Amino acid sequence: MLKRTPLFAAHQRLGGRLVEFGGWEMPVQYSTIVDEHLAVRRAGGLFDISHMGEVMVSGIGALAFLNRLLTNDAARLDVGQGQYTLMCNEKGGVVDDLYLYRLAEQDYLLIINASRIDEDVSWIQKQRATVPDRAGTKLENQSDSLGAVALQGPLVRAFIDKVFPGPFTGGHPVAHASDLKKNQISGTIFLGAMAWIGCTGYTGEDGFEVIAPGAVLEDVWTQLLAAGHAHRLQPAGLGARDTLRTEVCYPLYGHELDAQTSPIEAGLGFFVSLDKGPFIGREILAQQKLHGTTRKCIAFKMTDKSAPPRPGYAIWGSGADASKIGVVVSGTQSPCLNIGIGLGYVPAELAQAGSPIEIEIRERRSPAVIVAKPIYRKEPAST
Amino acid sequence: MSSKVPPDLKFAKSHEWLRLTGETGVVGITDHAQNELTDIVFVELPALGRKVKAGEPCAVVESVKTASDIYSPVSGEVIEINKAVSDNPALTNSDPYGAGWFFKLKIATPAEADALLSPADYSKQIGQ
Numbered sequence: 001m002l003k004r005t006p007l008f009a010a011h012q013r014l015g016g017r018l019v020e021f022g023g024w025e026m027p028v029q030y031s032t033i034v035d036e037h038l039a040v041r042r043a044g045g046l047f048d049i050s051h052m053g054e055v056m057v058s059g060i061g062a063l064a065f066l067n068r069l070l071t072n073d074a075a076r077l078d079v080g081q082g083q084y085t086l087m088c089n090e091k092g093g094v095v096d097d098l099y100l101y102r103l104a105e106q107d108y109l110l111i112i113n114a115s116r117i118d119e120d121v122s123w124i125q126k127q128r129a130t131v132p133d134r135a136g137t138k139l140e141n142q143s144d145s146l147g148a149v150a151l152q153g154p155l156v157r158a159f160i161d162k163v164f165p166g167p168f169t170g171g172h173p174v175a176h177a178s179d180l181k182k183n184q185i186s187g188t189i190f191l192g193a194m195a196w197i198g199c200t201g202y203t204g205e206d207g208f209e210v211i212a213p214g215a216v217l218e219d220v221w222t223q224l225l226a227a228g229h230a231h232r233l234q235p236a237g238l239g240a241r242d243t244l245r246t247e248v249c250y251p252l253y254g255h256e257l258d259a260q261t262s263p264i265e266a267g268l269g270f271f272v273s274l275d276k277g278p279f280i281g282r283e284i285l286a287q288q289k290l291h292g293t294t295r296k297c298i299a300f301k302m303t304d305k306s307a308p309p310r311p312g313y314a315i316w317g318s319g320a321d322a323s324k325i326g327v328v329v330s331g332t333q334s335p336c337l338n339i340g341i342g343l344g345y346v347p348a349e350l351a352q353a354g355s356p357i358e359i360e361i362r363e364r365r366s367p368a369v370i371v372a373k374p375i376y377r378k379e380p381a382s383t
Numbered sequence: 384m385s386s387k388v389p390p391d392l393k394f395a396k397s398h399e400w401l402r403l404t405g406e407t408g409v410v411g412i413t414d415h416a417q418n419e420l421t422d423i424v425f426v427e428l429p430a431l432g433r434k435v436k437a438g439e440p441c442a443v444v445e446s447v448k449t450a451s452d453i454y455s456p457v458s459g460e461v462i463e464i465n466k467a468v469s470d471n472p473a474l475t476n477s478d479p480y481g482a483g484w485f486f487k488l489k490i491a492t493p494a495e496a497d498a499l500l501s502p503a504d505y506s507k508q509i510g511q
Contacts, residue, residue: 032421033447239448307425307445333424333447362427362443 005050006147006214007221014235022115024051026238033239037335040203040244041378044153044228045236046221051114053143054211055121058107061136066108069127069280070100071263073273077102080172082183082198084271087120088281092262092288096120097253101185101198103171109196109211113253117143127280147217151224152207152244155231160208162227163220164188164197171196177208191216202241204248204374243332247376249299249343255311255329256297256343264288265345266297267373295326296351299373302340302359306366308333309342309359316365318356325350328359334376340368341375385511386415389480393496394505395456397438400480403496410456411484412444412475415509420446423475428464428486435459435488437495442485444475457495459488 002025011018016027027048029036039045057066066074072085082101086094096119099111112120121141128134151160157178164177170187174180177188177197185198195212212220225233242252251257256266263272264285272285302309309331314324331342342359353372358365388394393401398416402409417423425445435441435455442453464486468474474483490496500508 028448029421034422243447305425307427307443307450308447310450333445335447 003051005048006217007048007050007149010218010221011048011235016235016237019238021238022051022113024114026051027235028239029237030235033237033243034335036234036236036240037243039232039234040153040205040236040240041336042154043232043234044151044156044207045203045234045240046224046228047150047152047236047238047241048147048221049150049209050147050214050217052148053110053112053114053117053120053141054146054148055110055112055124056107056140056142057110057124057137058140059136059138060106061131061133062106062108062138064133065128065131065137066100067276067279068131069124070098071272071279071281071285072100073276074100074102074108075276078172079104080170080185082185082200086257086263086268086271087123088263088279088285089259090280092264092281092284093259094253094257094261094263094266095123095259097251097257097268099198099200101171101196103185103187103196111148111209111211116253117141145213146211147214148209148211149217149221149224150201150203150207150209150241151228151233152201152203152205152236153233154206156207156228156233159227159231159233160197160224163223164190164195164210170194180208191219195220202250203244204250204376204378205244243335246330246332246341246343247334247336247374249373249375251297252330262288262293265293265295293348295345296348297329297343298326298346298351298370299343299375300341300357300359300368300370301337301375303356303367303369306340306359307361308340309361309368314360315344315346316358316360317350318358318367322358324360325357336376340366386413386418386509387480388413388415388502388506388509388511390502392480392502393456393499394502395454395499396508397454399453399456401456401496401499403490406490406493407462408457408459408488408490408496409484410486410488411479412453413505414479417476417479417483420444420449420451421476422447423472426468426472426475426485428469429461431461431464433461434491435461437492444472453485455488456499457488458491460491461486462489463487
């Protein structure tokens with residue numbers, strides 16, 4: 001039996017096409033993926049991300065525990081701030097990638113991937129059992145009671161205050177939700193329940209993620225859609241979420257990241273803080289930062305009209321005597337660039353931007369070129 | 384959304400249509416199929432002169448999300464392909480029974496066409 005989010009009925013009413021995703025029945029699209037993708041780039045899109053998991057870590061030992069568990073430096077977070085971070089195993093492979101928010105002095109919220117909730121929670125519990133001050137570190141998996149939506153796009157800041165007028169009583173002190181800057185999070189009471197609004201997202205656009213109890217989530221959804229109507233806000237599905245994140249090269253667990261892949265190979269070394277003291281996987285990650293890795297995650301663009309690249313397709317060097325050098329892990333037709341794009345792993349010495357490569361699509365090789373990340377970069381706003 | 388099912392065509396269970404003119408037949412995908420796929424971004428057609436069997440995968444349509452095989456509804460030889468649809472795959476979405484046709488066959492076994500679905504049966508299959 002697939003799990004359903006608190007917004008399931010709302011998706012049905014909107015005509016969303018529901019598909020299986022990581023054990024959940026989720027909308028892949030309401031209109032079309034391209035339509036929703038372009039709406040997010042030009043105006044706004046509202047996504048149900050309630051399938052994602054929420055784990056609270058709190059107490060006097062929380063910070064020390066999180067800094068042992070995660071790769072980024074949690075000590076850099078002020079109350080009301082968040083950071084992208086990774087949870088690694090002893091071999092430096094990724095257990096999950098996640099967002100860590102500091103909600104209060106000793107209260108932290110971890111937003112984890114839907115498909116990883118069970119593994120993550122048992123991994124975190126196992127690690128907690130090994131630390132001496134575990135009595136001072138409380139864990140609470142709130143994935144079943146909390147839901148979340150992502151409000152993304154260049155116009156969403158114009159109307160978010162209508163739905164969340166404040167006051168903001170937790171996290172970062174702000175007068176208005178629209179005052180939140182990148183990675184800041186603030187809490188407010190919405191219909192009697194605590195709603196957290198974080199300025200972050202997974203699309204490369206400005207926007208917010210709203211985390212609230214499942215009981216009020218449909219009101220959050222409906223009120224945001226109503227407030228955004230005049231600003232061309234549309235509901236958007238997981239299809240557009242995937243094409244949007246691929247254009248800006250954000251990793252997706254199970255594609256760019258897995259237990260055999262390190263953050264350094266994935267190009268996420270920025271989120272691995274070696275100077276914060278010991279953490280799980282540190283020895284190997286430090287070696288990799290110093291000496292490099294054997295393979296690297298690259299972004300590429302098809303250079304000719306071709307079928308879109310897909311995960312699992314082989315990557316070849318260019319030329320008649322070239323050999324197979326790697327594999328595609330994410331690929332699609334870019335709705336903004338109107339050409340096939342993707343991410344893949346190749347040997348580090350071949351991972352130069354500008355290098356020609358070929359993608360094997362149904363036994364034929366089509367030309368492509370390695371490009372700098374992100375593949376799509378927003379043009380500066382016109383004045 | 385209700386999909387168009389023209390009365391003068393035959394249909395395969397796998398959502399291709401066949402328009403018969405004597406011994407030749409034109410093949411494309413149905414309005415229902417293009418509605419399901421949405422945003423078709425690439426169409427790969429069979430080579431001219433290729434002999435295909437009924438039910439054999441001989442073309443590919445790619446939407447943003449997935450690649451789908453297209454099966455020939457009948458056996459025959461490919462005598463014409465629609466270059467316009469490979470140049471502009473969106474024709475499959477905008478005009479699936481007209482400008483978005485895929486290929487033309489010289490039909491080998493006319494009896495196979497009789498075994499295809501009528502418009503009424505195809506409508507039933509797609510729940511209309």
